[in-house]
Amino acid sequence: MIDKKTITEIIENEIADSNLFLVEVSVSSGNAISVVIDSYEGVPIINCIELSKAIEGHFDREVEDFELQVASAGIGQPFQVFKQYHKYLDKDVEVLTTEGMKFSGKLITVGENEIEIEVEEMEKVEGKKKKQLVVKNYSFTLDQIKSTKDIITF
Known part of the structure; x- marks a missing residue:
């Protein structure tokens, strides 16, 4: 199983020099990874695509298969981080x-x-x-x- 801590470290490194911040990471027992990001100016879809590719680049699907979803925080959804x-x-x-x-x-x-x-x-x-x-x-x-x-x- 892919470790949530590992995913979080990868994301934090990838977004360190940007205006993005991490809202939530979850990893199911079946390796379904869900990442939610946000920024003060909103999150264009290109940021989600780039982060998804960066995360995928750290893993080999031949060794361990996974599903990955990267999304921006939803409008009208409860705040999850300060x-x-x-x-x-x-x-x-x-x-x-x-x-x-x-x-x-x-x-x-x-x-x-x-x-x-x-x-x-x-x-x-x-x-x-x-x-x-x-x-x-x-x-x-x-x-x-x-x-x-x-x-x-x-």
Whole structure:
């Protein structure tokens, strides 16, 4: 079986001088290798093709057969690595807390162990008959977050 650590080392060496970063590597018992990469500017398909060829070049299918899939991180999928928070700074995200609460808003701060989002909410304001749009900031430590994903707006 091909070792996940070996694959990870190959990828890290290949992307070291680029704007790409590794999101996930998985290797099944049948040697189906899945690699997910990302970058702050997005990942063109050519980057996936080049990385796939580089990984394949390190192995001999005659010795050990394998299946390889290299893809970019999916839109609307939960973040898997901390660098993805930096990628979506000043963009809309949805945060699901470990307590089951959802917050949708603009990611305005990414710290070492916490994030802050700006949320627009309709709220009853004292002395007013109608609800008004109010902007609130919410901070979350990483251990308070169950998942975070980008929000696609058109």
